[in-house]
Amino acid sequence: MYQLIDGKRISAEIRHEIAEKVAGRANHGLTIPHLGAILVGDDGSSETYVNNKVKDCAEVGFKSTLIRLAKDTTEAELLQRIALLNADPGINGFIVQLPLPRHIPEARIIESIDPRKDADGFHPANIGRMVAGLPGFLPATPYGIVELLKRYKIDTAGKNCVIIGRSNIVGRPLSILLSQKGMDATVTLVHTKTRDPRYFLGEADIIVAAIGSPGFVTADMVKEGAVVIDVGTTRVPSDQTKTGWRLAGDVDFVNVAPKCSWITPVPGGVGPMTRVALLRNTLMATELQTGV
Numbered sequence: 001m002y003q004l005i006d007g008k009r010i011s012a013e014i015r016h017e018i019a020e021k022v023a024g025r026a027n028h029g030l031t032i033p034h035l036g037a038i039l040v041g042d043d044g045s046s047e048t049y050v051n052n053k054v055k056d057c058a059e060v061g062f063k064s065t066l067i068r069l070a071k072d073t074t075e076a077e078l079l080q081r082i083a084l085l086n087a088d089p090g091i092n093g094f095i096v097q098l099p100l101p102r103h104i105p106e107a108r109i110i111e112s113i114d115p116r117k118d119a120d121g122f123h124p125a126n127i128g129r130m131v132a133g134l135p136g137f138l139p140a141t142p143y144g145i146v147e148l149l150k151r152y153k154i155d156t157a158g159k160n161c162v163i164i165g166r167s168n169i170v171g172r173p174l175s176i177l178l179s180q181k182g183m184d185a186t187v188t189l190v191h192t193k194t195r196d197p198r199y200f201l202g203e204a205d206i207i208v209a210a211i212g213s214p215g216f217v218t219a220d221m222v223k224e225g226a227v228v229i230d231v232g233t234t235r236v237p238s239d240q241t242k243t244g245w246r247l248a249g250d251v252d253f254v255n256v257a258p259k260c261s262w263i264t265p266v267p268g269g270v271g272p273m274t275r276v277a278l279l280r281n282t283l284m285a286t287e288l289q290t291g292v
Contacts, residue, residue: 002260005229007144010151011272015060018279022061025286033286034063035119035278036085036094040078040104041071045235046097049275053095056275062282065091075104079112086114092289093119093282098169116289119281122169131176137281142174144273145208145229146183154206154227154262157184162204164217164250166191170210170231209250219255228256228263231270 026032035057039050050066057064067081078096085094094117100106115125121137129136138146149156161178165171166189178185185206190197201207201221209217210231222228232250240246249266257263264270 002257003262005148005152005154005262005264005269007148007264007269007272010148011144011276013151014147014276015056015279018276018283019060021283026061030292031092031286031290032061032063033279033282034065034090034092035282036065036067036091038067038069038078038081038085038094038096040069040073040097041101043099045233046099050097053275053278056279060279062279065094071101073101073104075108078104078109082109082112086112086117091117092286093117093278095120095278117285119278119285121277121281127168127173130173133180137284138177138277139169139173140277140281141170141210141231141270141274142177143277143280144270145174145231146177147277148229148264148270148273149183149227152262156206159185159205160203161185161187161206161208162190162200163187163208163210164190164197164201165210165231167210171208174208174210211250213250214248215250215252217251217256219252219259222256222259224259225261226259228260229270230264230266233266233271 022032037050037053039046054064054066085091096109098106100109110122111124113123115123118126118137121139126137130138156178163171163175171189175187175189177183179187188200190200198221202223204226206227207222208229208231212232212234214234214236228251230249230251234248235245236248237244238246247267
């Protein structure tokens with residue numbers, strides 16, 4: 001019988017830990033962390049995600065600022081907003097919500113963020129520190145996945161781990177974290193040019209699906225007793241909800257779960273952990289900026 005990896009529960013634990021630290025800072029008259037977010041356009045998923053981040057900040061005692069920009073905002077206008085946040089001593093960490101409208105190059109935007117305020121952990125300077133095994137701001141979703149594995153005491157040492165997807169946001173940084181000392185997994189990245197991906201998936205002790213393709217991972221791809229982490233959160237039509245849509249993962253949960261030892265649900269698995277990683281990074285940024 002499979003067991004669920006409950007991201008809601010673990011993220012709540014971490015938020016409680018962060019809230020205690022913030023309360024301690026307040027009691028000693030120290031700076032209260034302030035997380036900013038820039039939302040460009042009106043993408044529904046991004047809107048929901050950013051609003052949840054604001055709620056998370058309120059729960060742990062952070063200050064928060066949400067800047068909304070129209071979808072036709074130019075690259076220059078967005079860079080100007082980022083420059084203002086970089087220079088604002090009252091903002092300890094901030095994110096630019098992705099994806100951006102197509103006319104704005106994401107890489108250039110990410111590189112314009114002050115690495116010391118990079119709450120998403122995407123800046124090349126912070127990725128470099130992660131690769132070198134140095135302390136720093138970790139990419140939010142990979143951090144959340146690693147933390148879930150640690151807190152559920154799921155053994156990764158020497159295990160065959162297959163990650164589906166090689167994005168700079170999830171797949172590639174996660175492959176580095178899982179292969180580092182302390183996690184010690186043997187990691188394979190499966191992507192669109194991989195020959196016979198089913199072979200690698202069939203040998204995997206741990207599968208991480210991060211491609212945004214609903215139901216991509218089917219039961220015949222998964223061996224008995226595997227651990228499956230589903231990063232996918234795609235909106236699909238549904239006549240069972242008031243909104244007319246539901247979140248679907250990259251894993252065919254109903255048929256895959258019975259073969260697993262552990263599996264994350266969608267929603268309620270990786271998503272809450274991604275959000276709590278932003279709080280962790282912002283608290284760390286505040287501590288580094290203030291020296292305490």
